[in-house]
Amino acid sequence: MFTRAFCLKLLAFSYLYNAMLSSFFQLYKQAYSGLSRNSWYLCLVMLINRSGTMVVPFMSIYCIQKLHFDIKQAGAIMALFGAGSITGAFVGGKLTDKVGFYDLQVGALLSGGILFIILGYQHTFITMCAGSFILSFCNDSFRPANSTAIAHYSSHENKTRSYSLNRLAVNLGWAVGGALGGFLASINYHLLFWVDGCTNIAAALLLLKLMPRSKVVMTIKKRDKTVTTTSPYKDKVYLLFTLLAMLFGMCFFQFFIMQPVFYKIQWHFNERFIGFLMALNGLLIVVVEMVMVHSLEGKRNGLIYVSSGIFMLSLSFVLLNLVPPTAIAAILIVVLITFSEMLSMPFMNSFWISRTNDYNRGEYAALYTISWSAAQILGPYAGSRVIFYGGFKLLWWMLGGISLITSLGYMLLYRVNFRHKQTATAIPETIHQT
Numbered sequence: 001m002f003t004r005a006f007c008l009k010l011l012a013f014s015y016l017y018n019a020m021l022s023s024f025f026q027l028y029k030q031a032y033s034g035l036s037r038n039s040w041y042l043c044l045v046m047l048i049n050r051s052g053t054m055v056v057p058f059m060s061i062y063c064i065q066k067l068h069f070d071i072k073q074a075g076a077i078m079a080l081f082g083a084g085s086i087t088g089a090f091v092g093g094k095l096t097d098k099v100g101f102y103d104l105q106v107g108a109l110l111s112g113g114i115l116f117i118i119l120g121y122q123h124t125f126i127t128m129c130a131g132s133f134i135l136s137f138c139n140d141s142f143r144p145a146n147s148t149a150i151a152h153y154s155s156h157e158n159k160t161r162s163y164s165l166n167r168l169a170v171n172l173g174w175a176v177g178g179a180l181g182g183f184l185a186s187i188n189y190h191l192l193f194w195v196d197g198c199t200n201i202a203a204a205l206l207l208l209k210l211m212p213r214s215k216v217v218m219t220i221k222k223r224d225k226t227v228t229t230t231s232p233y234k235d236k237v238y239l240l241f242t243l244l245a246m247l248f249g250m251c252f253f254q255f256f257i258m259q260p261v262f263y264k265i266q267w268h269f270n271e272r273f274i275g276f277l278m279a280l281n282g283l284l285i286v287v288v289e290m291v292m293v294h295s296l297e298g299k300r301n302g303l304i305y306v307s308s309g310i311f312m313l314s315l316s317f318v319l320l321n322l323v324p325p326t327a328i329a330a331i332l333i334v335v336l337i338t339f340s341e342m343l344s345m346p347f348m349n350s351f352w353i354s355r356t357n358d359y360n361r362g363e364y365a366a367l368y369t370i371s372w373s374a375a376q377i378l379g380p381y382a383g384s385r386v387i388f389y390g391g392f393k394l395l396w397w398m399l400g401g402i403s404l405i406t407s408l409g410y411m412l413l414y415r416v417n418f419r420h421k422q423t424a425t426a427i428p429e430t431i432h433q434t
Contacts, residue, residue, distance in 0.1 A: 034157070034158050034161075035154070035158055035161060035162055035165060036153045036154065036155075036162075038149075038153040038211060039150065039153045039154060039162045039165060040165070041207075041210040041211055042146065042149055042150060042153065042166065043165050043166055043168070043169045044169070044206065044210070045203045045206055045207045045210070046146070046166055046169040046170060046173065046203075047169040047172055047173050048173075048199055048202055048203040048206055049109065049173065049199060049200060049203040050169065050170050050172075050173020050174055050176075050177060051172075051173040051176040051177050051180075051199055052173075052177055052195050052196045052197075052198065052199025052200065052202075053173060053174060053177040053181075053196065053199075054177045054180060054181025054184065054185075054192045054195060054196055055116060055119075055181075055192050055193055055196045056081070058181055058182075058185050058189070058192060059074075059077065059078060059081070059132075060074045060075075060077075060078060061185075062185075062189050062192075063077055063128065066189050067123060067128070069125060069128075073125055076129065077125075077128050077129055077132050078132075079377065080129050080132050080133045080136075081132045081133065081135075081136045082136070082373060082376060082377035083133060083136075083377075084132065084133040084134065084135065084136030084137040084140070085136045085137075085139075085140040085373040085376075086140075086370050086373045086374060086377075087137050088136060088137035088138060088139065088140035088141040089140050089141065089143055089144055089366045089369035089370045089373060090366050090370060091137070091141055092104060092108070092140065092141030092142065092143065092144040092145060092362070092366055092369075093144040093362040093363040093364070093365055093366020093367065093369070094362065094363060094366070095141065095145075095362070096144050096145045096148050096361070096362025096363075096365070096366075097359060097360060097361070097362035097363055098362075101145040101146070101148040101149040101152065101362070102145075102149070102211070102213060103213075104141060104142070104145035105142055105145045105146055105149065105204075105207060106204050106207055106208060106213075108138055108139065108140075108141045108142035108145065109142060109200050109201070109203050109204035109207070110200070110201060110204045111138040112135065112138050112139035112142065112197075112200045113196075113197040113198065113199075113200030113201035113204065114197065114201070115131070115134060115135040115138055115139070115197075116135060116193050116194075116196045116197035116200060117193055117194060117197035117198075118131065119131040119132065119135055119193055120190050120192075120193025120194065120197075139200075140369070140373070143365070143369045144362050144363075144365035144366040144369055145362065145365075146166075147349075147361075147365035147368070147369070148361045148362050148365050150162050150163060150166055151353045151356070151361055151365075152358075152361075157297075157298070158297075159349075159350055159353055160293050160297045160302070160346045160347060160349065160350045161290060161293050161294055161297060161346075163346050163349040163350070164289050164290050164293045164346045165290065167285070167289065167345065167346065168285065168286055168289065168290065171282045171285045171286060172282070172286060174282065175279065175282045180195070181195075230355075230360060231360065231363065232355075232360070232363050232364045232366075232367045233363075233367070235355065237355070237413065237416065237417060238352065238355055238364065238367070240409070240413060241348075241351065241352065241413060242367050242368060242370075242371040243371070244406050244409045244410055244413070245348060245368065245371045245372065245375075246371040246372070246374050246375045246378075247375075247402055247405075247406045247409075248310055248313070248344070248375075248403070248406050249371065249372050249374075249375025249376065249379065250375045250378055250379035250382065250402070251313060251317070251379070251399045251402055251403045251406070252313060252337075252340075252341065252375075252379075253375060253376055253379040253380065254317075254379060254380075254383050254395070254399060255281075255337050256278070257379065257380045257383065258380070258383045258384070258387065258392075258395065259320075260274050260277075260278070262320070262392050263277070263330065265392075266325065266392055267325035267330065268325070269327075269330065273327065273330075277330055277331070277334050280331065280334050280335075280338070281334055281337070281338045281341075284335065284338045284339075284342075285338060285341070285342060288339075288342060289342040289346070292342055292343075293342075293346050301414055302347035302348075302350045302351055303347070303351060303410050303411070303413055303414035303417065304411075304414060305343050305344065305347045306343070306344045306347050306348055306351070306410045307407045307408070307410040307411040307414065308343055308344075308407075309339070309340045309341070309342070309343030309344030309345075309347075310340065310344055310403055310406050310407040310410065311340075311403070311404065311407040312336050312337075312339055312340035312343065313336075313337060313340040313341075313344075313403045313407075314399075314400045314401075314403035314404040314407060315336060315400075316333045316336040316337045316340065317396045317397075317399040317400040317403060318396065318397070318400040319332070319333055319336070320333060320392075320396040321393055321396045321397060348368075352364055352365070352368050383395060386398060
């Protein structure tokens with residue numbers, strides 16, 4: 001027989017549990033509410049597109065094992081892929097401001113899809129080099145247009161969450177694409193090119209279906225020739241911002257490139273556990289990021305969050321040299337890196353958008369995209385050279401130091417930007433008083 005006191009405690013616990021559960025679901029509901037329908041459509045298009053992203057991760061292996069190129073030739077192809085990415089982002093930004101984000105997104109997805117399929121039929125070094133550059137050029141011209149579209153369909157209050165939703169789609173897509181790509185590569189590498197190409201084309205057709213061109217064009221303002229626009233290449237604050245973004249990217253990409261190698265060679269983890277650590281990153285982003293951004297957005301200046309996030313990245317690299325090689329330590333480091341990513345990247349997007357208008361957003365998005373593309377090229381190259389000459393320990397110390405400097409750089413940028421805004425608001429008051 002249960003006592004009356006026990007029954008009352010059980011009832012109180014049940015009430016508290018239900019209240020906490022209701023509050024938890026309410027928090028998630030609030031995090032995802034208020035976003036425009038078109039923001040969700042763009043998210044779905046991105047999910048379809050990224051779910052087919054499987055050629056690039058396996059390109060080097062394909063070139064060496066299937067086409068019998070040497071490692072230098074494979075490296076040259078990947079370098080040209082990176083160069084095409086930077087060039088495509090630059091041109092894509094220019095075209096976005098001239099022809100609009102809608103047509104460029106559709107054109108980039110369709111042309112990229114066709115070129116993926118064509119690349120699968122190339123077998124010589126010259127054609128693979130040319131094909132990789134052209135494919136990457138067309139494929140990455142999509143990114144500035146997509147970033148501009150997200151900004152267009154978001155309000156000032158939810159722009160950070162709109163980009164977080166897009167990041168959620170990218171991470172889910174990468175997880176699906178990586179898993180499916182590994183399975184298809186074990187059967188036939190040629191299937192990778194077909195699936196990647198078909199998902200690109202499917203994403204373009206879905207965009208045309210969900211957001212018909214006639215309705216989208218009506219919402220886009222025609223350019224007012226009397227409005228003067230600032231070029232991102234003359235915006236000194238923004239140039240410093242993108243330089244710091246590149247440094248952050250060079251450090252962050254080591255998590256996906258050199259850290260798994262370190263776990264295998266130095267800490268002797270098996271591939272299954274390393275895969276779990278990589279999956280944990282994506283899982284945490286899916287579960288936590290939108291709620292966290294919803295809780296933080298508008299509370300403080302975004303650059304403070306960016307600086308704090310990159311400081312966490314610095315700490316994670318330092319810990320690789322200080323903690324014992326255990327599974328718990330590895331999980332802790334992955335959690336730190338993931339929270340660093342979730343805290344910094346959404347608010348970095350908010351910052352560059354805040355410096356744009358409807359007539360120069362494409363170019364600003366392009367320069368931001370270029371900074372990340374450059375980091376993706378320079379990061380692995382620099383990291384591998386440091387390991388070759390000084391080992392992993394030197395690499396982690398260097399990355400910790402660079403990340404710390406980058407964190408301080410963003411804090412300095414916040415101070416300068418905040419002081420500039422204070423001065424700008426004070427000048428009209430002085431004139432009024434005079």
